[in-house]
Amino acid sequence: MLRFSQSANALRSSAIRELMNMASDPNIITFTGGMPNNTLFPTEEIDEIYNNLPIDVRRDGFQYCPTTGYPPLLNSLKEFLRQKGLPVDNNELIITTGSLQAINLIAKVFIDPGDRVITENPAFIGAISVFKSYQAKLDPVDIDEDGIVLPDLEKMLQIKSPEAKILYITPYFHNPAGIVYSQKRKTELLDMLKGQNIVLLEDDAYGELYFDQKDRELTKPIKTIPRLPVPVCYTTSLSKYLGPGLRLGCLLAPPDIFEKCELAKQSLDACSSTFTQVLAHEFLVQNKISGYLEKLRKVYLRRSQIMLAALQQYMPEQVTWTKPRGGFYIWVKLPEIIDATDILKKSIKSGAVFVIGQTFDPLGKKNNCFRLAFSHTPEDRIEEGIKIIASALKESMIN
Amino acid sequence: MLRFSQSANALRSSAIRELMNMASDPNIITFTGGMPNNTLFPTEEIDEIYNNLPIDVRRDGFQYCPTTGYPPLLNSLKEFLRQKGLPVDNNELIITTGSLQAINLIAKVFIDPGDRVITENPAFIGAISVFKSYQAKLDPVDIDEDGIVLPDLEKMLQIKSPEAKILYITPYFHNPAGIVYSQKRKTELLDMLKGQNIVLLEDDAYGELYFDQKDRELTKPIKTIPRLPVPVCYTTSLSKYLGPGLRLGCLLAPPDIFEKCELAKQSLDACSSTFTQVLAHEFLVQNKISGYLEKLRKVYLRRSQIMLAALQQYMPEQVTWTKPRGGFYIWVKLPEIIDATDILKKSIKSGAVFVIGQTFDPLGKKNNCFRLAFSHTPEDRIEEGIKIIASALKESMIN
Numbered sequence: 001m002l003r004f005s006q007s008a009n010a011l012r013s014s015a016i017r018e019l020m021n022m023a024s025d026p027n028i029i030t031f032t033g034g035m036p037n038n039t040l041f042p043t044e045e046i047d048e049i050y051n052n053l054p055i056d057v058r059r060d061g062f063q064y065c066p067t068t069g070y071p072p073l074l075n076s077l078k079e080f081l082r083q084k085g086l087p088v089d090n091n092e093l094i095i096t097t098g099s100l101q102a103i104n105l106i107a108k109v110f111i112d113p114g115d116r117v118i119t120e121n122p123a124f125i126g127a128i129s130v131f132k133s134y135q136a137k138l139d140p141v142d143i144d145e146d147g148i149v150l151p152d153l154e155k156m157l158q159i160k161s162p163e164a165k166i167l168y169i170t171p172y173f174h175n176p177a178g179i180v181y182s183q184k185r186k187t188e189l190l191d192m193l194k195g196q197n198i199v200l201l202e203d204d205a206y207g208e209l210y211f212d213q214k215d216r217e218l219t220k221p222i223k224t225i226p227r228l229p230v231p232v233c234y235t236t237s238l239s240k241y242l243g244p245g246l247r248l249g250c251l252l253a254p255p256d257i258f259e260k261c262e263l264a265k266q267s268l269d270a271c272s273s274t275f276t277q278v279l280a281h282e283f284l285v286q287n288k289i290s291g292y293l294e295k296l297r298k299v300y301l302r303r304s305q306i307m308l309a310a311l312q313q314y315m316p317e318q319v320t321w322t323k324p325r326g327g328f329y330i331w332v333k334l335p336e337i338i339d340a341t342d343i344l345k346k347s348i349k350s351g352a353v354f355v356i357g358q359t360f361d362p363l364g365k366k367n368n369c370f371r372l373a374f375s376h377t378p379e380d381r382i383e384e385g386i387k388i389i390a391s392a393l394k395e396s397m398i399n
Numbered sequence: 400m401l402r403f404s405q406s407a408n409a410l411r412s413s414a415i416r417e418l419m420n421m422a423s424d425p426n427i428i429t430f431t432g433g434m435p436n437n438t439l440f441p442t443e444e445i446d447e448i449y450n451n452l453p454i455d456v457r458r459d460g461f462q463y464c465p466t467t468g469y470p471p472l473l474n475s476l477k478e479f480l481r482q483k484g485l486p487v488d489n490n491e492l493i494i495t496t497g498s499l500q501a502i503n504l505i506a507k508v509f510i511d512p513g514d515r516v517i518t519e520n521p522a523f524i525g526a527i528s529v530f531k532s533y534q535a536k537l538d539p540v541d542i543d544e545d546g547i548v549l550p551d552l553e554k555m556l557q558i559k560s561p562e563a564k565i566l567y568i569t570p571y572f573h574n575p576a577g578i579v580y581s582q583k584r585k586t587e588l589l590d591m592l593k594g595q596n597i598v599l600l601e602d603d604a605y606g607e608l609y610f611d612q613k614d615r616e617l618t619k620p621i622k623t624i625p626r627l628p629v630p631v632c633y634t635t636s637l638s639k640y641l642g643p644g645l646r647l648g649c650l651l652a653p654p655d656i657f658e659k660c661e662l663a664k665q666s667l668d669a670c671s672s673t674f675t676q677v678l679a680h681e682f683l684v685q686n687k688i689s690g691y692l693e694k695l696r697k698v699y700l701r702r703s704q705i706m707l708a709a710l711q712q713y714m715p716e717q718v719t720w721t722k723p724r725g726g727f728y729i730w731v732k733l734p735e736i737i738d739a740t741d742i743l744k745k746s747i748k749s750g751a752v753f754v755i756g757q758t759f760d761p762l763g764k765k766n767n768c769f770r771l772a773f774s775h776t777p778e779d780r781i782e783e784g785i786k787i788i789a790s791a792l793k794e795s796m797i798n
Contacts, residue, residue, distance in 0.1 A: 002598070002655060002656065003564060004508055004659060005514070005533075007508070007511070008507065008508035008509070008659045011659060011662035011665075011666070036461075038458040041461035041462070042461075043454065043457050047450075050449060058442050059438070059440050060437070061642075061644050062435075062437070062440035062442070062641070062644040063434060063435075063437055063440070063642065063644050064432070064434055097646075097667075097668040097672075098669055100666070100667075100669050101667065104668070108406060109404055109406070110402065110407070111404050112406070115404070132666075133662075133663065134404075197400065199401070242461070243462065243674075244461070244669075245462050245463065245673030245674045247496075247668060247670070247671065256401060260403060260407045263407075263410035263532075264410055264532065267410070267499070267503065267529045267531075268496075268499075268503055268667065268668075269496040269646060270497055270499050270643075272496075273496075273644060273645060273646040273672045273675055274643075275642075275644045275674070275678075276672055276675065279674075
């Protein structure tokens, strides 16, 4: 008889596999996975980089690198983060196998079974899955169009504080809700955290993907703000910019937290792929990233506009959705009585898929909502897909 | 005040970083890190593979792949494992971020804090570090030249069984001891495990690196034996064959264990690098691996011979060492009263480093022994390095 650990028994599918399977059916119009479209990846730039690597560097790519990361990439990433105003000099940087591993490191070093973690609701499914794998108890707080709802957070902190160990937020082009935190909300959030014994984990996987240069200021990380009242750990990723297949993210953390994370990573995978770190470093240091991001912003803006126009045209009146200023997602809200799973079932039959709201609710309840990703759907199929979903919705709302 | 988890407080440096730092000093002759020499990596083969990838496949490398692995690599790896006689059809394969992650997955799904794990003594430091990070209690059992010492294991099983959850062994060109299990020892080990409620984790990172074709039979995994009395999970790695920088290993496990491991990996890093998986798949499917391994075997045989000759020539009489039939390591035993740390300090001053025995003792005690890796030291510096260590030893033995 297998005697699995309590942690193993707490593991639940984060639905990633199911999403991947659905997304790979070529006959279906998919708004599911939060990934770039394959045709967008910088294959030409990487080809050029790869073929111009000196032999010594090429060899380095096959070798172990320090657990904290390939030193040249640590430097170029620091420079990239410094340009965002991040305090790279009095914090430490660790390169992670995707930002999911960064979340995992923070969970590993802070969570004992039964410890509480405050998240947004809805929240990134990967993070939910990580926290649950450490047997954390999740305390979700609603978000509105400006960020986490502060009166709700205050109540949560009063009830759960000082027990909650981590507050996990994704303020920039939120996954799945598509929103971006307002400056005011960020400041007020920090005010509220004064005196709390909690770590703020700020997950910024999409911040560079603003559609309008004017909104760049909105994506300035909380971690850039001086005199933070609590330790802030900042994670970002190259997954949504260069490609998730490189498996590269990073974590910027105060030295004492970094030290534990480094030890935790040593026993997780020793180091992230040096091979892809070598390529990512060149991409950054040769500043291929600026032009490439510029291109991506235009592509995603166009896709979001096509999707918004289709939603406007086809969706029934009682349905609302967020208007993204960047990122990959539109979050759709349905009348209370409608269950997104019913709509999904009908949509799949007619050839379009999305991710139901329940998936993103840390408590697995709220389901009168769903996520549409416009990042990887061919432009000429977006309208058709939205039409299918709208028809499924109309059918349900009549019945 | 930071409230770290108990797991974080159990984290200890596995000394990997320190080793890397020492190994990177170009003036010192290093026998430390268990890695191939940079000049050995198959850069030309990978260049050819990379530049001939169809654009679609190249794009796939930037994308997420299923948590269990890039499907073509799963197939080619299964074929590779099938040729070793492994039961790939009634087990499941998962590609991991190095075999360290495979060990981590098994630890995650079986170990609750305080659970017991039986290891060899000495044992792979990475595995020790993983088990400790899950707050396991380690019960080390000595090994001799044929494998784990069975009377000692029996006593351990009697005292700790049925509490011990995992038995972790590295039977093929053991790290650090350099030995390979005899067929008899493997059979008797399985006999002893009959009726035990334990999982056997068989770590085979070096098995393909036998020096003599005749010894190939010795590297046949335990997992290939029919009617195993306990669940056997088998892990291997491409790190010692193609290069650790690719961060690719795999775990072959019974379906019920696999299922939990897959969920655990979902929350660890979602998937391993697709980019390096694409390259590794081509390396296997184009059968570049056979010729390449053939080349490696000759190189490592030659290096081991140079090292053995130098040991024979320079070491004092009371010192003994293993004669490796494959792999990367020679294990040196000193008289009981000699402390390897003293020898190391003296050796470093004279310009040669190795890893002290204590590092590989799960209880951190035994230190009249040390590990020499011949895998990455330039051939023309091996003799000089051994001479330095031998001088340090002679000096200590006179004093």
